[in-house]
Amino acid sequence: MYSVYILQCVDGTYYTGIALNTAARLAAHNAGRGAKYTRGRRPVKLVYQENGYDRGTALRREQEIKNLSRPEKVVLLRLTCAAETDS
Known part of the structure; x- marks a missing residue:
């Protein structure tokens, strides 16, 4: 099952995405392997998630x-x- 999530970037902006494994996706964003948008706005933190x-x-x-x-x-x-x- 997929989750929809919102990340807060270090500059205060929000990024929304989907993932099968939100924890792994968060780690990818923080390692610079996530979306292009978040690469220059690290670290990011998970602030919202909807599952199922x-x-x-x-x-x-x-x-x-x-x-x-x-x-x-x-x-x-x-x-x-x-x-x-x-x-």
């Missing part, structure tokens, strides 16, 4: 997130953090 998608659905969700404005992404991240602290 097939590839097609993960790609669609990734695009939905990429289409969000930065303020909308910040709200998504805050809502997720609030939900985790309520659990």
Whole structure:
């Protein structure tokens, strides 16, 4: 199953992607073997993750997130953090 994830780059920008193994993908980004966008913005840290998608659905969700404005992404991240602290 695929995961959709958001990374926060060292310059404060966000990168959204999909992966079968998010931990391995994060390590690849931080080693400079990830997306071209993150190579010059390392280190990156995982700030958001949604699990349980097939590839097609993960790609669609990734695009939905990429289409969000930065303020909308910040709200998504805050809502997720609030939900985790309520659990």
